[in-house]
Amino acid sequence: MDKNNIKKQSVYISEEENTLNWMEIQNSFKKTFGSEIYNSWLQKITLVKEYNDYLILGIPTRFFRDWIVSRYLDKILEQVKGFKLSLNRIEFKIIEEQKNDTELSKIEELNKVTEIKDSILNYNRLNPNLNFENFVEGRSNDIALSYSKKVCEHLSRYNPLYICGGVGLGKTHLLNAIGLELQPDNNVMFISAERFMYHFIKSIKKNDMVNFKDFFRKSSVFIIDDIQFLRGKESLQEEFFHTFNSLMEKGSQIIISADRSPMKLDRVQERIKSRLAGGLVVDIDTPDLELKVKIIKKKIFELQSQFKENIDLSEEVISYIANESKTNIRELIGILNRVIAFSRVHNKILNVSDCKNILKDVFSQTRIITVDKIQNIVSSYFNIPLSEMLSQRRSRPLARPRQIAMYLAKKMTSRSLPEIGRRFANRDHTTVIHAVKTITRLSEQDDEMKKNINQIKNLLLDQ
Numbered sequence: 001m002d003k004n005n006i007k008k009q010s011v012y013i014s015e016e017e018n019t020l021n022w023m024e025i026q027n028s029f030k031k032t033f034g035s036e037i038y039n040s041w042l043q044k045i046t047l048v049k050e051y052n053d054y055l056i057l058g059i060p061t062r063f064f065r066d067w068i069v070s071r072y073l074d075k076i077l078e079q080v081k082g083f084k085l086s087l088n089r090i091e092f093k094i095i096e097e098q099k100n101d102t103e104l105s106k107i108e109e110l111n112k113v114t115e116i117k118d119s120i121l122n123y124n125r126l127n128p129n130l131n132f133e134n135f136v137e138g139r140s141n142d143i144a145l146s147y148s149k150k151v152c153e154h155l156s157r158y159n160p161l162y163i164c165g166g167v168g169l170g171k172t173h174l175l176n177a178i179g180l181e182l183q184p185d186n187n188v189m190f191i192s193a194e195r196f197m198y199h200f201i202k203s204i205k206k207n208d209m210v211n212f213k214d215f216f217r218k219s220s221v222f223i224i225d226d227i228q229f230l231r232g233k234e235s236l237q238e239e240f241f242h243t244f245n246s247l248m249e250k251g252s253q254i255i256i257s258a259d260r261s262p263m264k265l266d267r268v269q270e271r272i273k274s275r276l277a278g279g280l281v282v283d284i285d286t287p288d289l290e291l292k293v294k295i296i297k298k299k300i301f302e303l304q305s306q307f308k309e310n311i312d313l314s315e316e317v318i319s320y321i322a323n324e325s326k327t328n329i330r331e332l333i334g335i336l337n338r339v340i341a342f343s344r345v346h347n348k349i350l351n352v353s354d355c356k357n358i359l360k361d362v363f364s365q366t367r368i369i370t371v372d373k374i375q376n377i378v379s380s381y382f383n384i385p386l387s388e389m390l391s392q393r394r395s396r397p398l399a400r401p402r403q404i405a406m407y408l409a410k411k412m413t414s415r416s417l418p419e420i421g422r423r424f425a426n427r428d429h430t431t432v433i434h435a436v437k438t439i440t441r442l443s444e445q446d447d448e449m450k451k452n453i454n455q456i457k458n459l460l461l462d463q
């Protein structure tokens, strides 16, 4: 509440003494909660009786009361206290209205909008930590960053703004930052394409498309993440196309992200692709060493100020981490966190060879593991000749290792069951299924088996 408000209200209290002006309070609800929540819910509240320290408010139904109490009660009390400080409690009284059918259905209609809005808010809240301040600029993302900022200054100049790039390169971060920047003055909708589909399907099932359309078309800034999700989904594309057009028509700003450029979106209608490409397309590339080092340093700085602790990583270690992480920034941050966690737990300043050890699994997971390698390692782990392990003999000392090897082949390679079967002296895929089941069960029940499996996995990841 700003100073002016307080002044105005205290004057008001002294003039009117104990009598609240309900209309004025309603107006303040409208301002604080926004007209949508106000129209759907708060407008219906009436003042029944005013006491020195509490109010009795009238409300049409029990459902209404529960809804308001669970969502808005604290804020309502805070608001009315602004008009009369001595209030510390609110009671609700259900006042049955004489309603005809149309009125009832109107209320239900409004409830639906709020319902959509609520569930969307729950899943699509903007993350306050993904802002422009902590987005580190480098050669690979400077254009995307600069236009993301420009969009915020000049709404609808670059429309739509389309940001593309591979996973973990900062698309969602930028979209979120734009949303945060514009949220105070605009009706911002931030949603992933996947979530958009979820609501779309839910609305179809509930026979509620009118609300769905209204809801999404109301935003003045529409931010949609990971649009590649539309690929191959015809009816979703249809709906998106209409939403897109009507938003553009009314001059809303649209911001889109995808893992590829508009024209590379296969199985997406041509008319949509050309709309998407019709504004400004910017891309984010993989980070160079310089940007990776900058990001690591920034993250260390953030952690230090957040936890008030010293995080000591030498330049050498930093550049080792930056060099080792090849693919993306999400991975880079993951690796950094792992190193920091380790140095915390062991209370140790790490050198490069410590890091090498810590990160062994992270990097080795990308190494290629083949059925051959698995067979070789398993047979030498159990000290049996490979030819015996693959033979048709069924004695347990051979059968168990064989099953373990099949199990690992299923878990650690992308080979199909029949393919795996063939590699084990032409066995049937049902034999492989049986092996996977048996070892899964045993490794849950039997500590020795669990230990064996883990050791073999480590051997495989270690080479």
Ligand code: ADP
Residues within 6 Å of the ligand: 130, 134, 135, 136, 137, 141, 165, 166, 167, 168, 169, 170, 171, 172, 173, 174, 295, 329, 330, 333
């Ligand atoms: P994408 O949506 O492209 O897959 P994200 O936006 O989710 O990628 O980014 C992955 C992680 O990397 C997030 O934690 C994000 O904050 C971080 N990140 C990406 N780019 C940068 C950057 N330039 N500066 C700081 N953090 C970044």
Ligand code: MG
Residues within 6 Å of the ligand: 171, 172, 173, 225, 226
């Ligand atoms: Mg993303």
